[in-house]
Every structure is written in structure tokens, then in C-alpha cells.
Amino acid sequence: xxxxxxxxxxxxxxxxxxxxxxxxxxxxxxxxxxxxxxxxxxxxxxxxxxxxxxxxxxxxxxxxxxxxxxxxxxxxxxxxxxxxxxxxxxxxxxxxxxxxxxxxxxxxxxxxxxxxxxx
Amino acid sequence: xxxxxxxxxxxxxxxxxxxxxxxxxxxxxxxxxxxxxxxxxxxxxxxxxxxxxxxxxxxxxxxxxxxxxxxxxxxxxxxxxxxxxxxxxxxxxxxxxxxxxxxxxxxxxxxxxxxxxxx
Amino acid sequence: xxxxxxxxxxxxxxxxxxxxxxxxxxxxxxxxxxxxxxxxxxxxxxxxxxxxxxxxxxxxxxxxxxxxxxxxxxxxxxxxxxxxxxxxxxxxxxxxxxxxxxxxxxxxxxxxxxxxxxx
Numbered sequence: 259x260x261x262x263x264x265x266x267x268x269x270x271x272x273x274x275x276x277x278x279x280x281x282x283x284x285x286x287x288x289x290x291x292x293x294x295x296x297x298x299x300x301x302x303x304x305x306x307x308x309x310x311x312x313x314x315x316x317x318x319x320x321x322x323x324x325x326x327x328x329x330x331x332x333x334x335x336x337x338x339x340x341x342x343x344x345x346x347x348x349x350x351x352x353x354x355x356x357x358x359x360x361x362x363x364x365x366x367x368x369x370x371x372x373x374x375x376x377x
Numbered sequence: 378x379x380x381x382x383x384x385x386x387x388x389x390x391x392x393x394x395x396x397x398x399x400x401x402x403x404x405x406x407x408x409x410x411x412x413x414x415x416x417x418x419x420x421x422x423x424x425x426x427x428x429x430x431x432x433x434x435x436x437x438x439x440x441x442x443x444x445x446x447x448x449x450x451x452x453x454x455x456x457x458x459x460x461x462x463x464x465x466x467x468x469x470x471x472x473x474x475x476x477x478x479x480x481x482x483x484x485x486x487x488x489x490x491x492x493x494x495x496x
Numbered sequence: 497x498x499x500x501x502x503x504x505x506x507x508x509x510x511x512x513x514x515x516x517x518x519x520x521x522x523x524x525x526x527x528x529x530x531x532x533x534x535x536x537x538x539x540x541x542x543x544x545x546x547x548x549x550x551x552x553x554x555x556x557x558x559x560x561x562x563x564x565x566x567x568x569x570x571x572x573x574x575x576x577x578x579x580x581x582x583x584x585x586x587x588x589x590x591x592x593x594x595x596x597x598x599x600x601x602x603x604x605x606x607x608x609x610x611x612x613x614x615x
Contacts, residue, residue, distance in 0.1 A: 266482050271518075272615050280390075280423060284478050287455050291479045304518060304615065336525050359522055359611060360529045363504050366609035371485035373478060374493040374612040377391050377423065385601050399509075399542060403597055406574050410598045490604035492597060493612040496510050496542065 264296040267365040269358075270375045273305035275316050281309075281375045282320040285329050294328075299365065300375075303334035303358030310352050311343065318349070325351055334358030383415040386484040388477075389494045392424035394435050400428075400494045401439040404448050413447075418484065419494075422453035422477035426462065429471050437468070444470055453477030502534040505603040507596075508613045511543035513554050519547075519613045520558040523567050532566075537603065541572035541596035545581065548590050556587070563589055572596030 266288065270281050285298050308314040310321060310331050325331065331352045337343070338354075345354070355361035366372050385407065389400050404417050427433040429440060429450055444450065450471045456462070457473075464473070474480035485491050504526065508519050523536050546552040548559060548569055563569065569590045575581070576592075583592070593599035604610050 264482060264486070269611075283459075287476050288478050288482065291476050340521075357525050357529050359526050362611065363502060363526065363609040367502070371482040372491060372610060373388075373481065376615060377495060383601060383605070402578075406595050407597050407601070410595050490601040491610060492507075492600065496614060 262295050262297045264292050265365070265368075265370040266296065266298055266373060267362050267370050268298065268300045268373050268375050269362055270300060270302050270306040270309065271304035272376045273308050274376075277376050278306075278309050278317055279320070280377060282317060282324065284373070284375065285324055289324075289327055289329060298329045299332055299370075300329060301332045301334065301355070301358045301362050303337045307333055307337045307341065307343065310349050311347050312349060313347050315349070321349060325349075332358065332361055334361075381414050381416045383411050384484070384487075384489040385415065385417055385492060386481050386489050387417065387419045387492050387494050388481055389419060389421050389425040389428065390423035391495045392427050393495075396495050397425075397428050397436055398439070399496060401436060401443065403492070403494060404443055408443075408446055408448060416489075417448045418451055418489075419443075419448060420451045420453065420474070420477040420481050422456045426452055426456045426460065429468050430462065430466050431468060432466050434468070440468060444468075451477065451480055453480075500533050500535050502530050503603070503606075503608040504534065504536055504611060505600050505608050506536065506538045506611045506613050507600055508538060508540050508544040508547065509542035510614045511546050512614075515614050516544075516547050516555055517558070518615060520555060520562065522611070522613065523562055527562075527565055527567060535608075536567045537570055537608075538562075538567060539570045539572065539593070539596040539600050541575045545571055545575045545579065548587050549581065549585050550587060551585050553587070559587060563587075570596065570599055572599075
């Protein structure tokens, strides 16, 4: 990853479509503000994982548009094990973390800002 | 702003009155604890913006009492554009940020603590 | 407290049993990942305080199992005053903070990561 001045990790753990759409708006706004000078990682875990599932996502187009702009999505493997979700059911180019929460904590340790997304 | 030892940015993005009242309690408690030695900025965005609208707020007195004590409110202009809210409809002395989320991220970059308010 | 490389403060302020169980899963996963190399403090306040009340908790066994593993729970005394909860009604070994939010802010000031638990 090239060097950027702003780094933020978003946490999304809800299957509520209004809250998932809010995540889309939030990340779009931050991306629009800083352009290439921001790294945005979105960790989806718990019921939020549906957002990046081929078989479940209600906002596939929005997610893919965000990924095209450079927003990175990370799926929690603890959640996938608990819900018996296969990697093949997750959108291409989504990354995986053994624990979504550990990922969020590590990012904060590295100085990233943190935004909890739910309403 | 004079130098203070504690700085915290609260995020409020809900129109739920119970959660808005919780924000009032939370900020009051933090203010009571540290008095003049804390800076408290409350970013209202999304459905939370109603809290600082002359035409909508259900807790005008509480907000104004907090502002009298030095709590700063910041309204998100992205939200205002999306909801066609005019500045004239926002309580006096509320500040504006082009993006409420960018404001929260920048504060964290400057070392402020972050509290997500919703229940 | 012996020196650990990872420190995280969780905030729980809901009486929703699904969200309280999510807190149990979250802290278990983080503990499993880092073992003795992580300090996990869970601040319960507002409606979340019920989780550590002898007379109210719906997840007593889970809480006690977490405490056995070293997870620390902190009850907010502001909440206890507001709800007229006596210390004798709180599980043994739960710690107390005059203000749960102040505790969370201070931990962030000391470099701890922060996770807001609610869904």
C-alpha cells in the first residue's frame, strides 16, 4: 500500500439494510473528501457478513463500486466458521482476517482511526 | 481553545430520543468529572442531525444547557445537503463540518478519544 | 498487571440479550487469539449494567467464565446511582469506576484500543 495520510477502519456488524446503506454513504463521503490520500478498511463480522456474501448481499453493486474506488473489505473468519459460510460465497477481492475484531484492534494499535458504523 | 488534558469526540447518528437523551447524560457526566479540563465535541450526522434543528429538536433545552457548559456541537454538511437542511434551521453556535465523519477521523488523528453514542 | 502487548476496552450499554451474547463471543474470540498477551476490560453502563447484576443478569455463567479467563468487568457508578443499584447486587470481582465513560476515555488516552459492542 502506498503511503497515505489518513487511515480508518470501519466496523459493520449488522444485517439491517438501512445501516448497511449508511456504511456505503459514510465510506463514499470519506473517500470523496480525501481521494487517494485515505485508506479505508471495512471489517464485516457477525450479521454484517451478509453484505459481502454472493448468496445474500442486498447491496452488491454498492460494495463493488466501493471496491473499485479502493475501499477494502475484510470478512471475519470466526463469523464464517460460526455461520458455516464458505470463502467461495464471498465476493472476489474481499480479504479475510482470522478475527475481525483482532483486525480492528491491530489497526488502532497502528494508529488508524476507528468508526463504528451502526446507527 | 485553551489547553486541556482530556479531549473526546462523541458521534451521534440516531433520531431515537432515548439515545439522544443518553448523549445528554453521557456528556454531562464527562463534563462534571473533568470540568474545564476536558474538550467535548459532539458530531451529529445522519438522522442524528435532528437534535440540533430548530424545527425538529426534541431536546433543545438540554442541548443549549450543554453548550452553555462548553460542549461543542458540530453538524455534518453532507447530511444537511442530503436532507436539504438550511443552516438557518440549526441552533446558533453549532459549528459545521463538511463531513462529520472526516471531522471524527481527524480528531482521532490528533489524539482525541472517540465515543460512539448510540445504544 | 503484567505487561501485555494488546489492550482493549469494550463498551456495552444495552440490555438486549443478543447484543450481550455478542459481547461474550467477541471477548472470547479476542482472548482466544492473544491468550495472556491481551488485557480486555469491559465497561458496562446504562442499560448494559444488568449484565453484571446478581438480580438481573441473563448470562451469569458466561460472564463468570470470562472473568475466570482474566477478562475484567467494570461497572459505572453513575449508572448505579441513577438506577439505585447497590454494590452488593454486582457480581464479585467486578470493578467500579465513578464514570464508565471517563474510564473508556482514559484507557484510550493510555493507548488502549476501543470497541463499541452493540450491534
